[in-house]
Amino acid sequence: MTPQKKVRLALAGCGRRGICVAGLFRNHPQCEITALMDPFESATSLAATQLDIPEARVYRNFELMLKDAPVDAIFLACDPTQQVGLACAAMKAGKHVCTEVPAAFTIAECWDLVETVKKTGCKYQLLEQLRYCGFIETWMQMNERGELGHICLAQGEYVHFEMAWKLWMDKDTGEMIGEIPKPSGRRVEPTWRRRILADPIYYLPHTLSPILRVLDDRVVRVSCMGTRKHSYTHPDVKLPWSDIQYALMHTAKDTVVLAGAGFSLPHVPRGELGAHWYDFRGTRGSVESPRSKADTYRAWRRGMDAFETSNVSSIPIGATEEEQKTGHGGTDFKPVDTFIRAIVDDTVPPMDVYRSVETAAPAILAAESANQGGALLEVPNFRTEKRRSKSKAKIRIPR
Numbered sequence: 001m002t003p004q005k006k007v008r009l010a011l012a013g014c015g016r017r018g019i020c021v022a023g024l025f026r027n028h029p030q031c032e033i034t035a036l037m038d039p040f041e042s043a044t045s046l047a048a049t050q051l052d053i054p055e056a057r058v059y060r061n062f063e064l065m066l067k068d069a070p071v072d073a074i075f076l077a078c079d080p081t082q083q084v085g086l087a088c089a090a091m092k093a094g095k096h097v098c099t100e101v102p103a104a105f106t107i108a109e110c111w112d113l114v115e116t117v118k119k120t121g122c123k124y125q126l127l128e129q130l131r132y133c134g135f136i137e138t139w140m141q142m143n144e145r146g147e148l149g150h151i152c153l154a155q156g157e158y159v160h161f162e163m164a165w166k167l168w169m170d171k172d173t174g175e176m177i178g179e180i181p182k183p184s185g186r187r188v189e190p191t192w193r194r195r196i197l198a199d200p201i202y203y204l205p206h207t208l209s210p211i212l213r214v215l216d217d218r219v220v221r222v223s224c225m226g227t228r229k230h231s232y233t234h235p236d237v238k239l240p241w242s243d244i245q246y247a248l249m250h251t252a253k254d255t256v257v258l259a260g261a262g263f264s265l266p267h268v269p270r271g272e273l274g275a276h277w278y279d280f281r282g283t284r285g286s287v288e289s290p291r292s293k294a295d296t297y298r299a300w301r302r303g304m305d306a307f308e309t310s311n312v313s314s315i316p317i318g319a320t321e322e323e324q325k326t327g328h329g330g331t332d333f334k335p336v337d338t339f340i341r342a343i344v345d346d347t348v349p350p351m352d353v354y355r356s357v358e359t360a361a362p363a364i365l366a367a368e369s370a371n372q373g374g375a376l377l378e379v380p381n382f383r384t385e386k387r388r389s390k391s392k393a394k395i396r397i398p399r
């Protein structure tokens with residue numbers, strides 16, 4: 001693609017996240033949004049208005065959009081349990097694809113992504129943004145220089161409590177409803193959030209992606225445990241969620257990773273990164289992100305009496321003032337920019353298909369492990385192995 005030409009992008013899934021990130025694509029100097037797709041008219045109208053793109057073509061049907069729309073790339077921000085099928089269809093139609101987190105919900109879907117990228121040569125990128133945090137990059141460089149020694153333990157969690165998660169959708173209008181009990185008097189269905197977050201560990205990729213970036217590593221086996229599938233926070237309503245699930249993992253380079261997720265467990269107000277926390281312990285030192293608003297980033301080197309405050313933040317290194325204002329502590333612009341650059345420059349995106357499935361597969365197997373009482377499960381090596389027939393597991397989450 002010539003550097004002068006803009007990437008023509010379609011947004012598929014015009015919900016809150018889709019519109020927010022599409023705003024960053026629209027503002028990117030090498031991108032324009034030429035199509036919007038969502039099953040609901042209310043969603044595409046809102047997107048066209050909020051993004052101020054009245055000229056964008058509008059579709060209700062994904063296949064029709066693929067055939068008809070003047071686009072080079074698709075940004076998928078829909079029900080994430082449907083996105084692998086859509087991503088593969090798009091790549092087979094010659095479109096580059098970026099998707100929201102998590103990338104996949106079965107090991108078979110991970111293989112589908114890897115094989116389709118290989119076959120089509122299209123660019124695929126997961127829009128996981130926390131891996132670009134300034135402090136993650138600083139810690140990655142410290143690790144590369146050997147300043148932390150051998151990192152024996154990496155920890156992290158994404159524990160994000162909200163009372164009004166959108167758990168139901170009005171089937172007639174597409175309106176998302178923030179109530180726990182099933183609303184009466186209207187035709188509703190459970191949203192993907194209500195279905196997925198029964199096993200909150202499916203959201204492990206947000207924690208694993210930055211951790212694996214620092215370690216330059218991949219998970220080889222995983223075990224996971226969680227609390228019962230009836231939230232203790234909501235004892236009087238049946239919310240079939242584990243309040244917390246924690247995965248214990250082992251990496252190829254011999255680091256133990258302990259990482260958890262929960263969406264119904266209340267917590268102390270967190271700092272600039274909302275609900276995310278990271279901690280690395282090496283033979284020469286350790287580093288940790290704040291656990292609350294009152295806390296600081298900190299580092300400790302062997303021989304020191306105590307932690308010292310680190311002058312790092314979530315803002316990606318080199319971000320402009322405008323970029324620093326983007327969501328998730330100034331990181332949201334980064335995967336948008338790297339995806340567009342990869343298309344324009346014809347390079348491999350930094351969060352390519354291998355790195356993407358290396359965050360998804362441990363999460364999928366962790367959910368499976370939690371439901372088997374903590375079984376130890378092996379993670380396939382998508383770079384060197386071939387798909388095994390036994391990995392063609394059916395999706396556990398009802399669609």
Ligand SMILES: NC(=O)c1ccc[n+]([C@@H]2O[C@H](COP(=O)([O-])OP(=O)(O)OC[C@H]3O[C@@H](n4cnc5c(N)ncnc54)[C@H](O)[C@@H]3O)[C@@H](O)[C@H]2O)c1
Pocket residue numbers: 012013014015016017018037038039040043062077078079080082100101102127128129166174176191328
């Ligand atoms: N990276 C992050 O920090 C972050 C934050 C929030 C959400 N997300 C991810 O973004 C995605 C969307 O989240 P959301 O909160 O906007 O969800 P949402 O449910 O509010 O919106 C999803 C939209 O997709 C539409 N949709 C459903 N199925 C579709 C299909 N097959 N084709 C096209 N559109 C379809 C729905 O009608 C809805 O308008 C999810 O994958 C979620 O995990 C990521």
